[in-house]
Amino acid sequence: MDQLYFAAEVMVNGLMTGVMYALVALGFVLIFKASGVFNFAQGVMALFAAMTLVGIQQGQIPFAHLINAVFGTHLHNFGWTVPSLLAILLTACVMVLLAFLIEKLVLQHLVGQEPIILFMATIGLAYFLEGFGDVMWGAEIKALDVGLPQGISDTVDELTLNWLGYGFFIDRLDIWATVIAALLVTALVLFAQYTKQGRAMRAVADDHQAALSVGISLRFIWVMVWSIAGFVALVAGIMWGTKSGVQFSLSLIALKALPVLMLGGFTSIPGAIVGGLIIGVGEKLFEFFAGPLIGGATETWFAYVLALIFLVFRPQGLFGERIIERV
Amino acid sequence: MKLTLALAAAAFMAAGPALADLVVPNMSYRTGPYAANGIPYADGFNDYFSLLNERDGGIGGVRVAVPECETAYNTERGVECYESLRPSNPLVLNPLSTGITYQIIPRASNDGIVIYTPGYGRTSAKNGSVFEWVFNAPANYWDGASVAVKHALEVEGGDLNGKKIALVYHNSAYGREPVRTLEELAEKHGFELVLLPVDAPGQEQKSQWLQIRRDRPDFVIMYAWGVMNQAAIQEAVNIRFPMDRFIGIWWSGSENDVRAAGAGADGYKALTFHGVGRDYPIYDELQQYVYDAGRASGAGDQAGTVLYSRGVYAAMVIAEAIRKGQELSGEAEINAAQLRDGFEALEITAERMEELGLPDFGQPIALSCENHGGDGLARLQQWSAGDGQWSLITDFIEPDAEVLDPLIEEDSAAFAAESNITPRCG
Numbered sequence: 001m002d003q004l005y006f007a008a009e010v011m012v013n014g015l016m017t018g019v020m021y022a023l024v025a026l027g028f029v030l031i032f033k034a035s036g037v038f039n040f041a042q043g044v045m046a047l048f049a050a051m052t053l054v055g056i057q058q059g060q061i062p063f064a065h066l067i068n069a070v071f072g073t074h075l076h077n078f079g080w081t082v083p084s085l086l087a088i089l090l091t092a093c094v095m096v097l098l099a100f101l102i103e104k105l106v107l108q109h110l111v112g113q114e115p116i117i118l119f120m121a122t123i124g125l126a127y128f129l130e131g132f133g134d135v136m137w138g139a140e141i142k143a144l145d146v147g148l149p150q151g152i153s154d155t156v157d158e159l160t161l162n163w164l165g166y167g168f169f170i171d172r173l174d175i176w177a178t179v180i181a182a183l184l185v186t187a188l189v190l191f192a193q194y195t196k197q198g199r200a201m202r203a204v205a206d207d208h209q210a211a212l213s214v215g216i217s218l219r220f221i222w223v224m225v226w227s228i229a230g231f232v233a234l235v236a237g238i239m240w241g242t243k244s245g246v247q248f249s250l251s252l253i254a255l256k257a258l259p260v261l262m263l264g265g266f267t268s269i270p271g272a273i274v275g276g277l278i279i280g281v282g283e284k285l286f287e288f289f290a291g292p293l294i295g296g297a298t299e300t301w302f303a304y305v306l307a308l309i310f311l312v313f314r315p316q317g318l319f320g321e322r323i324i325e326r327v
Numbered sequence: 328m329k330l331t332l333a334l335a336a337a338a339f340m341a342a343g344p345a346l347a348d349l350v351v352p353n354m355s356y357r358t359g360p361y362a363a364n365g366i367p368y369a370d371g372f373n374d375y376f377s378l379l380n381e382r383d384g385g386i387g388g389v390r391v392a393v394p395e396c397e398t399a400y401n402t403e404r405g406v407e408c409y410e411s412l413r414p415s416n417p418l419v420l421n422p423l424s425t426g427i428t429y430q431i432i433p434r435a436s437n438d439g440i441v442i443y444t445p446g447y448g449r450t451s452a453k454n455g456s457v458f459e460w461v462f463n464a465p466a467n468y469w470d471g472a473s474v475a476v477k478h479a480l481e482v483e484g485g486d487l488n489g490k491k492i493a494l495v496y497h498n499s500a501y502g503r504e505p506v507r508t509l510e511e512l513a514e515k516h517g518f519e520l521v522l523l524p525v526d527a528p529g530q531e532q533k534s535q536w537l538q539i540r541r542d543r544p545d546f547v548i549m550y551a552w553g554v555m556n557q558a559a560i561q562e563a564v565n566i567r568f569p570m571d572r573f574i575g576i577w578w579s580g581s582e583n584d585v586r587a588a589g590a591g592a593d594g595y596k597a598l599t600f601h602g603v604g605r606d607y608p609i610y611d612e613l614q615q616y617v618y619d620a621g622r623a624s625g626a627g628d629q630a631g632t633v634l635y636s637r638g639v640y641a642a643m644v645i646a647e648a649i650r651k652g653q654e655l656s657g658e659a660e661i662n663a664a665q666l667r668d669g670f671e672a673l674e675i676t677a678e679r680m681e682e683l684g685l686p687d688f689g690q691p692i693a694l695s696c697e698n699h700g701g702d703g704l705a706r707l708q709q710w711s712a713g714d715g716q717w718s719l720i721t722d723f724i725e726p727d728a729e730v731l732d733p734l735i736e737e738d739s740a741a742f743a744a745e746s747n748i749t750p751r752c753g
Binding site: 069284296 | 356357359360361362363366498516522523524525526528530531533537540541553554557561564565566567583586587589591621626688
C-alpha cells in the first residue's frame, strides 16, 4: 500500500513540477503566438529578470565591477535595500524597457524577414543578455528571497498522515507556484479575450498584414508582447531562483520548457499548462517505475521522448492550431 | 610589408609570455554555467603566482607567466585551449575539469606536458608508473568516497552494518567515479548503497529526494557540481534531512553551494583537502604585494573563499614542484620534463607549509615515480549558516588503501593495456 501512496506522492509532485515548467513555457507561447518568433532568449530573460530583481532588492550598484576597473573605485552597494514588492515592480519596469529596446534595436529592422532570421536574432539576443547580465550584476550565485515559503507543507503532511497513514510531501513553494500560475493564466486569457490590446494582439497573431490594414500598430503590439513575456520570465525567474539561487543555470530552464511546448503546442496558453502537467507527471512516474531498472536519471530524455510521441500523432501539439496547407 | 610583419611579430611577442618565463597557464572558466565556481579558483591561482613574482621575482629568479585561457568548462573549448597554449611551451596544465582532463591526457603525454589535477580528473592517474605526465595529489575522488565512509563509521561508533548510504551524483564521468569504490566499501562494511543519479545541470531533483525521504538513508553522500549542489541542498532542507548526515565531496562544498539555501543549510558537511578562510599568514603578504598593489586577479573580492583557497593550493603545489625541478636540474629555466622530475621528488612537509605562510593548510605531500597522488587524506568542514562560514571539524582522515589500491591498480593496468604503455619506475 505504501508503494501505491508513494506513486501518488510522486504523481502529485510531478504535477507541481509541471506547473514550474509551464511558467517558463508560457513566455515562449506568448511571443510565438503574437509574432511567430521562437524566442531562444526566453530562458536568459528569466535569468536577467531574476538577477535584476536581486540587484535592486540588495541595492547593488549596476556595472560596479566595470566602474571599479575603469575608475579604480571600490563601489559595490548603494547602502540600502528595497522591499520585495517594490523591487518586483521596478524589475517589471526594467523588463518593459528591455522589450522596448529589443523592438527598437532588433525587431524593427527585421520586419518582413523569414522566421528563421528572427530566430537567429533571438539567439544573438540570448548570448548578449547573458554577458550583459554578468557585467551588470556580477556572475556570483545570489540567494533570492521575496518572502515565498519553502519546504515541506506540514498541513498536507499531517492531513494525509491522519487520513491515509502516509504523510505526503508537498513543497510550499510549489503550492505558491501553482496558485501564481493559475492567476497568471487567468489574467492572460482575460486580457487576450476582453481587452482592446488583447484583441489587437490576437489579430496580429492571426494575420500581420490584415492587422496592419485596420490600423493596429505592429510595433506597439510587439513591445507589449515582449513586455508581457518579460513579466512572465520574471515570475519564472522568481520561482526557479528561489529554489536554487540566481545563477547562470537559470537560463537552462528553457530546456525544460521545450518538450512542454512540443506537447502543448506553440500557440496555446492552456496548452503550455496542460503540456507542463503531462511532462511533469510523465517524467516523474517514468523515473519511479523504470528508473531503478535502467539506472535512473531518465527525466531529461524521457520528457523529450514523451513530447516526440505526441508530436508524431499530433504535430501541432495538443492545443496548437491545426496545420492546413492549401495548394 | 616587412614592416607590417615585424610589427605583427612584435605584437605577438608582447602578448605572449616572455621566452625566459616559466609558463604555467590558467585554464579557467569565467563564463558559462560554472563561472561562479571558476572565477574564485582562477583568482586564487593567479594571485599566488602574482605574489611570487612581486615578492620574490618569481621562482628561482625566473618570473612565472600565467596566460589565461577560457574553457567555459566545455571539453571542446578545453582542447582548443590546450592546442593554443602548446606553442608557448607550458610546463604544466591544470584544466579544472574531469572531461577536459580525460581528453588531453593522451595529447599531453605525447607532447611531454605535465597535467596537474588536484582532487579531480582520472583517479587511477595516481599510478605514476602508467601515467608518467599526470599528477593528482593530494587526493582523488575515490579517496573522497572512502574518507566520507570513514567519517560515517566514526559517527556510527565504528559500525555501518545494516545502515543505508545514498549517493546522489552528477550523471557524468565525474559523478560516477565513486560508484565502484562505494560498492566495494558497502561490501566490506555491510551497509546498503542506494544510487541516485541526477542528469545535468541538475536543477530538478524532486524524484531523487522523494526517494530519500521514503528510504530514510542514514547518510547521503553527494558528488555534484554547479547548480546541482544548490538544488540538492535546498531539496534536503525541504524534506528536513539532517544536514550533519549530508556529506558532499570537495566540489560540493563551497560558499556558493550553501548560501542559496539560507539558514536551512546549517550543519551541512563537505570534504576538503585544504584549509578555509583568510586566517593564514600568507594573506598578509597577498594583501601587501597583490591586493594593495592593485594586482588582484578579477574583481579581487574572492580572497579566503573555499574555491579561491583551492586555487592558491594548486598554485602552491605547482610552485613547489617547479622549485624542486630547479633544484634537481640545477637550472632556473626548467622544461616540462624537469618539472615532472620535480613533481616525482616533491616533498612538502608541515614545516615547509608553515614557511610558505600556510600552516596546517594541507596534508604533507611526498610523491614518487610510482605515487603521483599522495596519501589521499581529506578532512571535513561544516557550514555555519549563522556565521556564514565553514569550520574544519576533523583532522585529516586517511582513506582505506586496502580497498583503493587494488582498484587503482586494476584501472591503470587497463589503461596501460589499451594505450600500449609499458609501466615504468621499475
